[in-house]
Structures are given as C-alpha cells and as structure tokens.
Amino acid sequence: MGFFLYLCRMKQYPIVEYFYSLQGEGANAGKPAYFLRLSGCSVQCAFCDSKNSWDRENAEELSSEEITEIVRGCLNFARDDCAKNVVITGGEPLLHDLNELCKTIRTHIPNVNLWLETSGAAKFSGDFDWICLSPKKKCFPFAENYAKANELKIVIENSDDFEFAEMQAQQVNPNCKLFLQAEWSEEKNITKSIIDYILKNPKWRLSLQLHKVLNIQ
Numbered sequence: 001m002g003f004f005l006y007l008c009r010m011k012q013y014p015i016v017e018y019f020y021s022l023q024g025e026g027a028n029a030g031k032p033a034y035f036l037r038l039s040g041c042s043v044q045c046a047f048c049d050s051k052n053s054w055d056r057e058n059a060e061e062l063s064s065e066e067i068t069e070i071v072r073g074c075l076n077f078a079r080d081d082c083a084k085n086v087v088i089t090g091g092e093p094l095l096h097d098l099n100e101l102c103k104t105i106r107t108h109i110p111n112v113n114l115w116l117e118t119s120g121a122a123k124f125s126g127d128f129d130w131i132c133l134s135p136k137k138k139c140f141p142f143a144e145n146y147a148k149a150n151e152l153k154i155v156i157e158n159s160d161d162f163e164f165a166e167m168q169a170q171q172v173n174p175n176c177k178l179f180l181q182a183e184w185s186e187e188k189n190i191t192k193s194i195i196d197y198i199l200k201n202p203k204w205r206l207s208l209q210l211h212k213v214l215n216i217q
Contacts, residue, residue, distance in 0.1 A: 011100050013067060014039040014059030016091070020074050023087065024210040026132050027151045027177050028115065033085035034071050041091040043119050043139045064104035072109060084109055088126070089117040098126030120145035133176075135168050137161075146171040153207055156194055157183040169203070181207035 016037045023033045039059035062070075071086060086105060088098065093116065102114055106127065115130040120141025133149035135141050149172050154165040162180075169178055180198065182190045187209075198204045 011097070012061040012063055013096060013101060014056050015062050015067065016059045018067075018070055021216060022210065023085070023115075024208075024212065024216075025181060026153050026179050026207050028085070028130065029207070029210055031085060033087045033115065034074055035087045035089060036067060036071070038088065038090045038093045038096055040095045042095060043092060043121055043136050064101045067101065068104050068108045071105065084112045085115060086112055087115045087117060088128075092119055092122055094118050094120070094122035094124060096125075102126040102128070118145075120149075124148060133172070137164055141171075143171075147173050149173070149176050151177040151179060153179040153181055155183050156180050156190055157186055158190065159193060162197055165204075178204045179207040180204050181209065184209060184212060 016039045018034070018036050020032070020034050023029055023031050039056045086109075088101070098116075105112055105114065113129045114127065115132065116126065116128045117132045117134065119136050119139065120133045121136070121139040123142060124145050130150045131148050132151050132153055133141060133145065134153040134155065136155075152168060152172050154161065154168060156162065156165070165178075165180060172178075180194050182194055194206060198206055
C-alpha cells in the first residue's frame with residue numbers, strides 16, 4: 001500500500017512525443033539532442049507546426065522517473081562520449097511545473113545539458129543550461145522571463161514582425177543571442193527580406209529550420 005501511495009503522489013507530465021534527433025533551429029542547430037514534447041499551449045499560433053501538442057488527450061501521462069528512464073534508454077546516452085542534451089519543448093512547457101522533472105533528469109543523467117524552448121507566456125520553473133525564448137504577438141512573455149533567455153528567436157511572417165522583433169530585443173539581457181526565423185509557410189517569400197534586414201542590423205542572426213530543410217524528425 002505504501003508503494004502504491006508513492007506512485008499516486010508522483011507528479012505526472014503529459015508527454016506528446018519523445019525522440020532523439022538534431023536540434024534544427026537557433027543557436028544549437030545541428031547538435032544532437034533528445035526531445036521531450038509536453039502537451040498544452042496557451043498561445044496556439046496559427047502557424048504552429050506542433051498543433052498535436054495542444055490537446056492533452058494526445059499525451060501519455062508519465063512521471064519524471066519514467067521520463068528519465070526513457071531518455072536513459074536511448075542507446076547514445078549510455079556512452080560517456082555522446083552528447084547529453086535534452087530539449088524540453090511543447091506546446092508551452094512552462095504551463096507545467098518543471099522543477100521535479102529537471103531535478104530527476106539531472107540526478108540520473110550526470111553532465112546532462114537541459115535546454116528549454118518556450119514562448120515565455122507562463123510562470124518560469126525548472127533548472128536549465130540554455131533557454132530559447134520565442135515570444136508571440138498574441139501572448140507576450142512574463143516580464144521576468146526575458147532576463148533568463150540565452151537566445152531570442154522571433155518568427156517572421158511578414159514585414160510588420162521586424163518591429164516586434166526589435167521591441168522584444170530591448171527586453172532581453174545584453175548577452176542574449178538574437179535570431180530571426182522565417183515562418184515556414186512563408187519561407188520562400190520572406191527569407192530574402194530577413195537576410196536584407198540582418199545585413200543592415202548585424203546584431204541579428206538567421207535561424208533556419210534545418211530539420212524541415214533536410215526532412216528529418
């Protein structure tokens with residue numbers, strides 16, 4: 001009975017999918033990482049490429065211990081010479097209290113690097129080595145989340161988004177890396193404008209969605 005009660009008390013996280021692949025975007029593009037996609041999103045952008053994460057019915061409820069065992073079970077993570085990068089993404093992962101999940105992963109996977117992908121539109125939790133903040137116009141980040149960002153990634157859908165990007169860049173810390181990324185369905189139409197903008201404003205860097213260009217998960 002005691003063990004049963006322990007299982008009942010363990011925090012559950014709704015996981016939509018988990019997989020080992022290459023980070024396709026931003027500052028860590030091209031690096032191998034294990035992805036944990038949590039369900040639930042308070043932003044729900046029209047151009048979202050992971051709408052399957054919005055509905056909790058699509059998710060599997062797992063404890064932090066179960067999630068950690070899944071990550072550890074990846075063959076590459078068993079070798080000390082392999083990269084131990086774990087990306088927690090969504091949906092909007094900050095809708096969940098990530099403290100326990102981060103603590104459990106760090107306890108059982110030594111030298112792990114925990115990365116977070118977030119819109120910042122929820123209260124911050126967790127312990128991360130790298131935070132990618134990608135604000136959206138329809139739901140701005142919590143004010144305190146800007147200072148935590150290691151990189152700011154703005155999705156550019158049309159020319160009006162450059163002004164939004166500059167406004168967001170004023171909020172982050174001076175060491176935050178700045179990226180502009182084309183909205184995928186407009187990529188052929190807007191990429192040249194992004195390149196021209198970066199040439200005139202070199203504090204920004206171009207982020208490509210390599211996983212889509214190369215057709216990998």
